[in-house]
Amino acid sequence: xxxxxxxxxxxxxxxTANVEPVTAETALKLGRAAAHVFKNLEAQSRSRGKHxxxxxxxxxxSGYMLENAISSGILSMGVDVLFIGPLPxxxxxxxxxxxxxxxxxxxxxxxNPYADNGIKFFRADGYKLDDKIEGEIENLVFSGAIExxxxxxxxxxxAVRVDDALGRYIEFAKSSFPxxxxxxxxxxxxxxxxxxxxxxxxxxxxELGAEVIVYGSAPDGKNINAGCGSMxxxxxxxxxxxxxxHLGIAHDxxxxxxxxxxxxxxxxxxxxxxxxxALEMLAEKTLAQNTLVSTVMxxxxxxxxxxxxxxxMLRTAVGDKNVIDEMLRGGFNFGGEQSxxxxxxxxxxTGDGLVAALQILCILKAxxxxxxxxxxxxxxxxxxxxxxxxxxKTPFDQLDGVNQLVAAAEKELAAQGGRLxxxxxxxxxxxxxxxxxxxxxxLKTWSEKICGLIQKQIGA
Numbered sequence: 001x002x003x004x005x006x007x008x009x010x011x012x013x014x015x016t017a018n019v020e021p022v023t024a025e026t027a028l029k030l031g032r033a034a035a036h037v038f039k040n041l042e043a044q045s046r047s048r049g050k051h052x053x054x055x056x057x058x059x060x061x062s063g064y065m066l067e068n069a070i071s072s073g074i075l076s077m078g079v080d081v082l083f084i085g086p087l088p089x090x091x092x093x094x095x096x097x098x099x100x101x102x103x104x105x106x107x108x109x110x111x112n113p114y115a116d117n118g119i120k121f122f123r124a125d126g127y128k129l130d131d132k133i134e135g136e137i138e139n140l141v142f143s144g145a146i147e148x149x150x151x152x153x154x155x156x157x158x159a160v161r162v163d164d165a166l167g168r169y170i171e172f173a174k175s176s177f178p179x180x181x182x183x184x185x186x187x188x189x190x191x192x193x194x195x196x197x198x199x200x201x202x203x204x205x206x207e208l209g210a211e212v213i214v215y216g217s218a219p220d221g222k223n224i225n226a227g228c229g230s231m232x233x234x235x236x237x238x239x240x241x242x243x244x245x246h247l248g249i250a251h252d253x254x255x256x257x258x259x260x261x262x263x264x265x266x267x268x269x270x271x272x273x274x275x276x277x278a279l280e281m282l283a284e285k286t287l288a289q290n291t292l293v294s295t296v297m298x299x300x301x302x303x304x305x306x307x308x309x310x311x312x313m314l315r316t317a318v319g320d321k322n323v324i325d326e327m328l329r330g331g332f333n334f335g336g337e338q339s340x341x342x343x344x345x346x347x348x349x350t351g352d353g354l355v356a357a358l359q360i361l362c363i364l365k366a367x368x369x370x371x372x373x374x375x376x377x378x379x380x381x382x383x384x385x386x387x388x389x390x391x392x393k394t395p396f397d398q399l400d401g402v403n404q405l406v407a408a409a410e411k412e413l414a415a416q417g418g419r420l421x422x423x424x425x426x427x428x429x430x431x432x433x434x435x436x437x438x439x440x441x442x443l444k445t446w447s448e449k450i451c452g453l454i455q456k457q458i459g460a
Contacts, residue, residue, distance in 0.1 A: 006138065007021040007026075007138060007141075008134045008137075008138060009426050009427060010318070010319040010321065010322075010426030010427060011110070011118070011120060011128075011319065011320070011321060011426065011427060012118050012119050012120035012121060012128075013026075013030065013118055013119045013120075014109055014112070014116065014117070014118030014119075014427055015116065015117075015118070016115055016116055017060070017061075017062035017065070017066070017115060017116060017117040018062065018065070022062075022066070022116075022117050022118065022119075024065055024066065024068075024069035025069070026141070027065075027066045027069035027070040027073070027119065028069045028070065028072055028073040029073060029141045029146065030070060030073065030119060030137065030141060031069065031070035031071065031072065031073025031074040031076075031077075032073035032074070032076060032077050032140075032146050032149075033073075033136075033137045033138075033140035033141050033146045034053070034070075034073075034074070034103065034105070034121060034137050035051075035053065035073065035074040035076075035077035035078075035079040035157075036077050036140060036146060036149055037133060037136050037137050037140070038051065038053065038079070038102045038103040038124075039051045039077065039078070039079055039102070041102070041133075042102065042124075045102055046100040046101065046102055046124055047099075047100045047101075050078070050079065050080050050157065050158075051078075051079045051080065051102045052079060052080035052081070052082055052099075052101050052102060052157075053074050053079055053080070053081055053082070053101060053102060053103045053104065053105060054082045054084055054092060054095055054096045054099060054101045054103070054104040054105065054162075055067060055070065055071055055074075055081055055082065055083055055084065055104075055105045055106075055107070056084045056085065056086070056087040056089075056091065056092035056095070056104070056105070056106045056107070056165070056196075057085070057086055057087075057106065057107035057108060057196075058086060058089075058106075058107070058108040058109075058110075058195050058196040058224065058253045058254045059086050059194060059195055059196060059198070059219035059221065059224050059253070060107075060108070060109065060114050060117050060221060060224055060253075061114065061221030061222055062117045063086075063107050063108075063117065066107045066117060066119065067083070067107055070105060070107070070119065071083070071159055074157060075156055075157035075158070075159060076150075076151070076156065076157075077149065077151060077157070078151035078155035078156060078157055079102075079157045080157045080158050080159070080160070081157060081158075081159040081160070082099060082101060082159075082160060082161075082162050083159065083160070083161045083162065084161075084162045084165035084166075085161070085165065085166075086196050086198075086199075086219075087106075087165055087166060087169060087196055087200070088169070088196045088197050088200060088251075088254055088255035088256065088352070088353070088354065089106050089108060089110075089120065089196070089254040089255065089256040089350065089351070090169075090255070090256055090348055090349075090350050090351065090352035090353075090354070090355065091165070091166075091168075091169035091172075091196075091200065091255075092104050092105075092106040092122065093106075093122050093126040093127075093348070093349050093350045094126060094168070094169055094172050094348065094349075095162070095165050095168055095169060096122050096124065096126055097124070097125065097126045097349075098168050098172070099162065101124065102124050103121060103122060103123060103124060104121070104122035104123075104126070105119060105120070105121055105122070106119075106120045106122070106254065107119055108120065108196070108253060108254040109253065109427075110252055110253055110254050110256065110257075110427070111225055111229075111230065111231050111252040111253060111257065111339075112225070112253070112427065112428065113224075113225060113226070114221070114222045114223070114224045114225070114226065121133075121134075121137075122349075122350075125349065126348070126349035126350065127324065127328070127349045127350070128321050128324065128350065130325075166199060166200060169200055170200055170203055170204055170207070172348075173200065173204050173352075173354045173355055173358065174204055174207065174208065175347075176344070176347040176348075176355045176358055176359070177208060177358045177361070177362055178362060181362060181365055181366070182208055182209035182365075183205060183208040183209045183210035183361060183365065184209035184210070185209075186209075186210045186211065186246045186247075186361070186364075186365070187210070187211045187213070187243065187244070187245040187246050188205055188210045188211070188212050188213070188245060188246065188247060188248070188249060188361075189212075189213045189214075189215070189236060189239045189240050189243055189245045189247075189248040189249070189261075190202055190205065190212055190213070190214050190215070190216075190217075190248070190249045190250075191215045191216045191228055191229055191230075191233075191235060191236045191239070191248065191249070191250040191251070192214065192215070192216040192217045192229065192251055192255070193216045193224060193225050193228050193229020193230065193231065193250065193251050193252055193253055194216045194217070194218060194219040194220070194223040194224045194225070194226065194228060194229070194253075195216070195219065195224050195225065195229060195251060195252065195253035195254060195255060196253065196254050196255050197251045197255035197353065197354060198216070198217040198218075198219055199217075200255070200354060201249065201251065201255070201353075201354050201357075202214045202217065204354060204358070205249075208358075213239070213243050213245065215228065215235070215236070215239060216228040216229055224253045225252065225253050228250075229250050229251055229252055229253065230250040230251055230252045230257050230258065230259040230340055230353075231252060233250050233259050233261065233267050236248040236249075236250045236259075236261050237261045237265045237266070237267060238265065240261045240262075240263065240265055241264070241265040245263065246263050246364075246370065246371070247260055247261060247262055247263060247268075247361075247364070247371045248260060248261035249261075249353075249357045251353045251354075252340070252353070255352075255353045255354060256320070256341060256350060256351040256352060256353060257270075257339060257340035257341050257351060257353050258273070258340050258342065258353030258354070258356050258357050259340045260272070260273065260357065260360065260371065262370065262371035262372040262375060263370050263371060263372060264372050266372060266375075268371060268375055269338055269339075269340065270298075270336050270337050270338040270339055270340045270341065270342060271294075271298050271299050271301075271302045271338045271380070272375045272378075273336070273340070273342055273356060273360060274292060274294060274298070274302060274334075274335075274336050274342065275302055275305055275306075275375075275377055275378040276360060276363060276374050276375065276377060277334065277342075277344075277356075277359055277360065277363070278292040278306055278311065278334060279305065279306070279309050279377050279378075280363050281334060282306075282309050282310060282311050283309075286333075286346075287311060287333065287334060288331060288332050288333040288334070289312075289330065289331065289332060290310060290311040290312060291311065291312045291313070291314060291330065291332050292306050292311060292312070292313045292314070292332075292334055292335060293313075293314045293316065293323050293326050293327050293330070293332050293334070293335030293336075294313060294314070294315055294316070294323065294335060294336060294337065294338075295315060295316050295317065295318050295319070295322065295323060295337050295338070296315050296316070296317065296318060296421055296434075297318055297337065297338045297339070297385075297421070297434060298313075298315070298337070298338050299338070299380050299381055299383050299436065300381045300383075300417075300418075300419070300436055301378055301379050301380045301381040302378060302380075303315075304378075304379075304381075305377065305378035305379070314326060314330070314332075318337070318423065318426070319337075319426060320336070320337055320341035320343065320350070320351045323335040323336060323337065323341070323343060324343055324349075324350065327343065327345055332345070333345040333346050336351070336356075337351075340353065340356075342355075342356035342359075344356065344359060347359075360374075381418075381436055381437070381438070382436065382437060382438060382439070382440045382443060383434065383435070383436040383443070384434070384435050384436075384440070384443045384444060384447050385432065385433070385434045386432070386433045386447045386451050387425075387430045387431070387432055387433075388430060388431040388432075388433070388451050388454050388455050388459060389429060389430055389459065389460040390424075390429055390430060390431050390454070390458045390459060390460055391429070391458055391459070391460045392458055393424045393429070393431075394457075394458055396422060399453070399454065399457050399458065400453075400457065401453060402422075402450065402453055402454060402457075405449055405450050405453060406420060406422055406450060409435065409446040409449075409450065412442065412446070413435065413436070413437045413442070413443075413446070416437045416438050416439065416442075417437065417438065418435070418436045418437025418438065418443075419434075419435075419436050419437075420433070420434065420435050420436075420446070421433070421434040422434075422450065429460065431451075431454050431458075433447055433450055433451055433454075435447050
């Protein structure tokens, strides 16, 4: 009999809703297994009463189904459930800590289309699970061992809805912004992507004094990330120019990401945000060990700018979990991804699109300079990222001629100080190719050759 297939990916469990492993049946088993594992991590619950787990979600239609299924599993194991409704992923992490819960669960597929969904787990301290705990949960699900654990009827958990979760997160996010400062005089366009931040981000910005123009704030269960939000920032950039705003803010479905737009309509991505914030923190001597943590996807120009300023940049594999793990290992306080995951550990435990936006707004207000000028603090190297939708993730060394083509490209790019990265997405059926160097024509040529060969063999 073949070993059970691993269902935890780079960011929890994810896939098409109502198709394994994102089904009600598997969600119930995951709830039972997770409750058992968290219950046994600490014999005494953090609240000194019964163990409890927070459940939040984004705005997808399938969230109702998965929420009910996973909560049923948790309750059957004698653990209480605290429902907090639609809330950004960082909000779930914060509320888990705030309510002294033993774990947190968020039902979301982040930036994916509405037909997908997923399940992410947080520890009691608000950080994502390590591989060991994920492995324990998986083993209980696939071995069937969890079916042998059945608390008595008197021990079944209780489910309650927490009405002030949104308010708690709003106050938490505002606390990351200096108390003596406001956003008065700023006009900000916000695109919430019809996702989990549709209430939180506009509310925080307004309470801090900004004039806020909101889009993507009418979720209907199916419009999340659809032609809007950080997955389609061109819409935001157009609105910023139309409204003559000072800047724009775009979130993905669960708002653990943010992309910005400056007053001219130019996109400000995660690398730009890291450059602005890290260079300011270096100047203020608040960047722990003068080190920024990013991934292999970040532009080489970012590393050059940090180095010139007397800092260091550490690179990890793709995924905000890898960034956070490295930050925890090294005691670093700032890191992120080009895609817009930014982790300010002085203010939170996971990527937080709203908190990240507030840090840039703070710098903008303090310096009295437009975002377009702040973004000129570094020079981007030419970089091309191409996605190829695939029907299966065949190892690249098993594809005819792909590795040979990659080796030839790497040799030419290295000669001009460039690099190449080819990998499969951990959350989508896509191959991603990054090529970087000084000659854009060379980048385009190699990208077309490599991606064309992959498309020909396994393209969807």
